Amino acid sequence: MAVIEGQSRPIQRLQLADSWRRAWRSGDWWRQLVLLAFLFFMFLPFIITFIISFKDIPQFDHAPFRVTFPLHPVNYVDAWRIVSRYIYNSLIASSASVIGMVILAAIAAWAFARYPFPGREIFFFGVLALLMVPGELTLIPAFLLVKTLGLLNTRWVLIAPYIAGGQVFAIFILRQFFEALPGEMFEAARIDGANEWQVFRHIGIPLSQSILGVVAIMHVLSTWNDIIWPLVTLSSDKLMTLTIGLYAFRTAYYTIWGPLMAGYVIASIPLIILFAFTSRLFVEGLSSGAIKM
């Protein structure tokens, strides 16, 4: 009977059964099971946050971890009133510094990668050495420096050090990438009459978009998540970034979990949006370039 039924599309049936059997034998099903278990526990805190963010106080006291009705989206309105300013401040600090950082790092890395100028390796070592300097060593003198410069409680107190510090890692990554670009293309452009700036701007940069993107995203992630530097340099509530704003918010709303959790959800949205647009770039940039020592 199976033969008669199978006669219409025998080959395809065979392939289907075969691939199914292969998947079973190869063990993909248990791999996926284990992966899903890992993922479940990784996402569990966020799922519960999301559930709690719709609760009012009695609902939370009664059944903290189950979905309860009616939902209270008004929590989000309350949270937004407080968190929106912090998001705005973080957006300014991260975007201004990422633009400045990428421009400066790309120019410097290009110089290191493509010109055998005297002193190149010494200067480059000077940059690399900074990778070994932890924030603990520089925190106190840097704080006293910006205090002397009168930068405390300004936007520049975040932007300028973020540009300076972010360059180090970016130059390190970008130089390797620029060096690997085929030199013939730049020679050809020069022969065609392009000057050095045009070679960089119209050939080098377009070829490096993906790695520039990875460097930029990593910079945004690290500045967005920075806690200590904004904490010690910003005391005015008007300028607080998201991290220290949320910290203050938690202290103020300690037992009112609904709006607090709504605030956490709102705080996560900007990076999730960024990730939605760049995930492919990010995942592939991290997976392809052999990042190792």
Next chain:
Amino acid sequence: MTTDEMRATAPNATQVNPTIPEERVSGLWERVYRYRFVYVMLVPTFVLLFTFNYYPAFMGLYRAFFKWDIGLQPEFLGLGNFQKLFLEDDVFLKSLRHVSILTSWRVISAVTFPFIVAELIFNLRNHIHKYTYRVLIILPAVVPGIVNLLLWQFIYDGTHGLLNAFLEGIGLENLQQPWLGSPKTSLYAVTFMGFPWVGGVTVLIYLAGLQGISDEIIDSSLVDGCSGLRRIFAIDIPLILGQFKLIIVLAVIGGLQGWVAIFVMTAGGPGTASMVPGLWMYNNAFLWNKMGYASAIGMFLFLLILSLTILNIKFMKTSDV
């Protein structure tokens, strides 16, 4: 005649290394001049680095040898700060023990759980699934770190916390406690937070290494009957030692610098039950204005990180295939 003149202009250089042809010798300054625009390109970068990186770094090293309270004239102490740190400061010595527990667990968890996940994803046959899991694994990384910390604070909460609710659910009420508020558990609570300890970026770094292993090696190992766990230990791990090395270095550095999490979760408390050196430095500097003493702790952390990193790089040999 002309060659003699040229030789006369650069006598020192020719004496130092007579084998270098004359064009090269006179070329140094010429090359500096030719590449003058390159130095201009580097000026903005180095101005910023000098202001916000080099100067504070050297200042931090220098002031570690001073008694330096805000508003007072710095007073040179020699090694006095370090003497106090290691001989008299019990909290600091205790914090060293804490940070070694924290860092050890970070290293252990970073070389096991993310690697298991990376192997699982790597061995999936279906490429669409492979890509989907890669994206899902990295997704939690975009939730702001502070949100994660505050969530874990909530999980450990004594009255409303998820962990206590879970213990009640499985009938272990007697284990319930304020995890962060009790001196017995606070250090372990902050050490083991982040369950199931799978960092998305770490997984992707391992995965990149696994994908870099050439197909011929995997195929020939299959022909030789080497598969499953045996292949992981005989082929995968030795071939991605470079990635392991990077992850270990990052975990050690992250453990020693991971005091911000403790600052948010427990502020080192209760009392000093979960104090770590970085936080002790912060307290000395920004609560008690003892900048010189705090700089000494900063310098100690710098030297510790530096030597551990060098040790790690020397100790684990990378073999590139």
